[in-house]
Amino acid sequence: MATKVIGLDIGHTSVKAAILKGTYRGFDAVGYLKRELPLQDLHEPDPKAALKSTTEFDATMTLEPVPAEEPPAEVRVTLRDLQLREAAALLDGVDTDDATVVIAVPSSDVSTWVVEVPFTQGKQIASVLPAVLEEKIPFDMDEVVVHSHPLESGPTALDGAPGTRLFCAMARHDQVQGMLDEMGGIGVDPRYLPVDTGALVNLVRFVPQEGAGRAVIVMDVGHHTTKLCVVVDGVPRLLRTLDWGGRQIDAALQEHYRFDDGEVAAYKARAVTLSASDADEEVERMVEVVEGATRPLVALLRTSLIAFEDEYGQEVDRIYVCGGGSELRGFNGFLAEDLGVEIEDLALPATGNGPEAGAEHAMALALALRGLASGKPPQVDFRIRRSAQRPDTPPLPRA
Numbered sequence: 001m002a003t004k005v006i007g008l009d010i011g012h013t014s015v016k017a018a019i020l021k022g023t024y025r026g027f028d029a030v031g032y033l034k035r036e037l038p039l040q041d042l043h044e045p046d047p048k049a050a051l052k053s054t055t056e057f058d059a060t061m062t063l064e065p066v067p068a069e070e071p072p073a074e075v076r077v078t079l080r081d082l083q084l085r086e087a088a089a090l091l092d093g094v095d096t097d098d099a100t101v102v103i104a105v106p107s108s109d110v111s112t113w114v115v116e117v118p119f120t121q122g123k124q125i126a127s128v129l130p131a132v133l134e135e136k137i138p139f140d141m142d143e144v145v146v147h148s149h150p151l152e153s154g155p156t157a158l159d160g161a162p163g164t165r166l167f168c169a170m171a172r173h174d175q176v177q178g179m180l181d182e183m184g185g186i187g188v189d190p191r192y193l194p195v196d197t198g199a200l201v202n203l204v205r206f207v208p209q210e211g212a213g214r215a216v217i218v219m220d221v222g223h224h225t226t227k228l229c230v231v232v233d234g235v236p237r238l239l240r241t242l243d244w245g246g247r248q249i250d251a252a253l254q255e256h257y258r259f260d261d262g263e264v265a266a267y268k269a270r271a272v273t274l275s276a277s278d279a280d281e282e283v284e285r286m287v288e289v290v291e292g293a294t295r296p297l298v299a300l301l302r303t304s305l306i307a308f309e310d311e312y313g314q315e316v317d318r319i320y321v322c323g324g325g326s327e328l329r330g331f332n333g334f335l336a337e338d339l340g341v342e343i344e345d346l347a348l349p350a351t352g353n354g355p356e357a358g359a360e361h362a363m364a365l366a367l368a369l370r371g372l373a374s375g376k377p378p379q380v381d382f383r384i385r386r387s388a389q390r391p392d393t394p395p396l397p398r399a
Helices: 047-051 079-092 122-134 173-185 196-206 246-257 261-273 281-312 331-339 359-372
Strands: 004-010 014-022 027-036 055-057 063-065 100-102 110-117 144-158 161-172 215-221 226-232 235-242 316-322 342-345
Touching: 004 079, 004 359, 014 079, 014 359, 027 079, 027 359, 079 173, 100 359, 110 122, 110 235, 122 161, 144 173, 161 173, 161 235, 196 215, 196 226, 196 235, 196 359, 215 359, 226 281, 235 281, 246 261, 246 281, 281 316, 281 331, 316 331, 331 342
Parallel strands: 004 100, 215 316, 316 342
Antiparallel strands: 004 014, 014 027, 055 063, 110 161, 144 161, 215 226, 226 235
16 A cells, blocks of 8 residues: 555646545545646637738739748747646645655546446456447547446346446547656656546545445536536446536626626635625625526536436435535535535545645545555546556456
8 A cells, every 4th residue: 555645636726735644544644735826827829810811912913921920939828837837836845755646637538438248257348348348439449548347247237137337437548648748747657547536436435324325426616617426335336527617606706796806705705704694685695696606507417416317226315515616605505405415515534633634625635545545446547558457457458
């Protein structure tokens, strides 16, 4: 088991890290770090501007091309440039020697399926799975990295028939390698590459256990997106990234009140510190604006709940919420009232003598916990092509 793990969460507005130390009984938190991205430094020239242009007439009506001037390469600063720069700066103050680093492959770059095969032995499954997946993957199998792990396996696993139900995830090999190259450029060699939504299963250890077989969702509400991991008996069953984040609330407040970014933050902070009993009319109006901004999220969540029920024939019992975008007072109530599902904050306790993880560090903590896991719970890892194979992530044979 790794003794020191760094979970690195590279987001749209900040880079966060959770640093854990493995212990005999679990782990101790060493620290939680964060660096905001200087988004004001973004500069991505419009490519159309470099192509526009370009002809002039002289006195004889001869067309003379006027070459477009390309901006200097150093002027272009992309979001990815900022992310890598701030990640390097954050890790610069951390002793990474002998540390296991875990980063996530964005779920937007990953496709997942649940497939069934009429076999229970590993060799038999490995022999037929490529052919099963080729019908679903629009790429040559040599161009992708695939991870699979069983959900159910046995003589009655497939509705009473023998076989195995598998959770499969696929990413393009060039995208995975590109991420590894980027990380290598800042001196990081990730030991694990889980998919971000799937890594949330590692937070289930903080969920109160109320009986086997129940389905729960760990939901990380970020600034740009909301990530879902539906878990049954400690195993991920459905992964989703929803196109909704805390920025939608910010945008609604800005539009309604004509606030700038600083005023939005201050106004939200005021609402968080007030209870329902002492909220004034101004805060009540803000609550109405926030409720309106969350309606798209409610619709997306309802679709995900239905998809899970259709796939597995059971309902979700409860949703546990984390992430910086969920810290507004009343957020859970907005969702629960419309969805009819119990929703509560996921408590991330302090351990040992270390600091307590805030809601915004949930993903970084989930990634760090992946580095401490010893094969359980089963989860996606796109470093399965490494020479050192691990029993929890068997490599899929190439077709």
